[in-house]
Amino acid sequence: MRRAALALVTGLSLMALPACAATASPASPARSSVSATPSEGFNAADVMFLQMMIPHQRQGIEMARLATTRAVRGQVKALASAVETTQRDEVHTMTAWLIGWGRPVAADPRAHAAHGGLHVTSPAEIATLRTMDGDGFERRFLNVMIAHQHNAIDMARTEIGTGLNAQVKSLARRVDQSRSAQIGQMLAELN
Template structure:
């Protein structure tokens, strides 16, 4: 049963950005690492830009925590989930970066730009420092709890984008993030039980 659930989570993670590497990028929008990202064409509003600017650092934190879990988690299921998170979110960061650069927008917003909606939804640096000090079962339990909260923040941001965004491709991307992170949260809750 756990293997079937893990396979589902891995598949859902890939839903978040299935076309990475398969589509042609717009001129000048080739992300780092040589992976092509589909151009986000059509009208764009501030919500689209803010969503991407918030998601890039959020994803990078998730990747940092997943990297720790790949070597410190006890169970293979958790290590496999961490690998899927790290791979998927790396592809997504490259795509989001390409979209913002393609629109001529900065990759980050002004430090105060997020105040109107409760601040930047990231895991505290102190929490990541705590994770770095842990190993084994203690690490795994803390990682799962922190990552559940972290991915729940991603779901909330994605749902905000679906409601407030204008660009159809970015909204579709946000919808896929909602689906894949919701599946990951369910998997991680199962791993905690």
């Protein structure tokens, strides 16, 4: 069961990679329909989603990097590695889109107060994770990451419902699917 869940999460995570990898550098050959700058229009919801997801994803990357060296079980380390790779590529893509649109990558956090503020894990929680290792780290990491990925799903679903740009909405659908699968695997690892 756990192997099947890991395969599912890894597969979903890797589905996003070719699209994101196509934007890795201006000289890289295009391998998908996703471009560095989506060609169609965008709205404020698209911009807000990207600006909120970038710091959220960076936190996920930071926590995943901790887990690749501090977790005990190979399944948790493999999940963390997949999270890091996928979210790093997504941050690259989202950053390129905002720059291409002439929008700031980092918005004033107060600008999103009406939308519930930035959905990030508290810096204190990440600092606590940095002090832990072994079984204690692994259990806390899984619990914190489950909550963190729920926030990503909430933001993605808001984008799907209110965004305009088809490529950004497609990314949001991939975030919803992959994070939901990751949460399922993490819950299985906690049991």
